[in-house]
Amino acid sequence: MENIWDKKSKSYPKFTNSLSEFQIEFFDFLGSSGVDFSSKSVVDIGCGTGVYTLYIAKFAKSILGVDTSPKMLEILNQTASEFGIKNVQTKVGxxxxxxxxxxxxxxxxxxxxxxxNDFAKFLSLGKTRVYMNWQAQRSSDLLEPFFAKFGRKNSQNTALKFENYLIKNKINYKSTVLEEFRTAKRDLAATFENVLWHLEINECKFDKNEVFEELKNLVKDGFIEENLSSSMKVLVL
Structure with missing residues (x-):
């Protein structure tokens, strides 16, 4: 069976050598919290296509990108080559x-x-640790009607679980919540692929033809717009 993250690799954001407003806010918080990547060895866990990996590589002595998706790492390595970034290694695992x-x-x-066990392992890997994950479920005006119709996997968000672990073990940390609002615009084929991927990863039972027919009705001037609202928790320790 194809790795579900491999399926997402072609449409996943890539490193562009510039930061979005959200990413600037993220790295500003890290800097104000004492995180300095200069001349450091770094591991980026679940690095994907390397959006953050390759940015950090500009300052770090070395960085290892680890991901379970070989295709994500192929894109990371290709992008690193395109930008002449040579202090990056990758590991499938x-x-x-x-x-x-x-x-x-x-x-x-x-x-x-x-x-x-994962929390303890993550903490053991670095002298300084940087973590960011969902503070609350991301909201999408495109996906929510499909989730309501086909159901979705319910699980406690990991940011809360990890933060509770730190509190229980009396581990000090700095934190903030970052908000992001953005609009994605895709053609019908790309939107269909994106919706199917999200339904699959959320373990929904769905009919592809039914999804496609509903999406056709949303096309305007050749595109479908998706409005996204995200709330992310950042922890530095």
């Missing part, structure tokens, strides 16, 4: 398969931390 230690362990928007 899971959090628990990382054996090295680093100055900074970095994890953003990844499902890699699932339980207390």
């Amino acid at each position: 899971s959090l628990q398969e990382i054996s090295e230690n680093f100055d900074i362990s970095f994890l953003t928007m990844s499902p890699a931390l699932k339980d207390e």
Whole structure:
């Protein structure tokens, strides 16, 4: 069976050598919290196509990008080559398969931390740790009607679970919540692929033809707009 993140790799955001307003706010908070990537060894867990990996590489001594998706890492390596970034290595694998230690362990928007064993492993990998994940369920005016119709997987968001773990173990940290509002515009084929992927990863039972027919009715001037609202928790420790 194809890795579900491999399916997403072609449409996943890529490194562009510039930061969005949200990303600027994110790195500003890290800087104000004492995080300095300069001349450091870094591991980026669940790095995907390397949007953050390759930005950090501009400052770090070295960075290892780890992901379970080979195709995501192929794109990361290709992009690194295009921008002449040479201090990046990649590894196909899971959090628990990382054996090295680093100055900074970095994890953003990844499902890699699932339980207390994962939390402890993540903390052990770096002297400084940076974590960002959902503070609340992301809202999409396009996807919510489909989730309501076909059901979705319900699970406690990992940011809350990890933060509770830190509190229970009396581990000090700095935190903030970052908000992002954006609009995505795609043609029918790209929207169809995106909706199917989200239904699949949320373990919904759905009919592809029914989804396609509903999406056809949303096309305006050749495109479908999706309005997204996200709330992310950042932890630095």
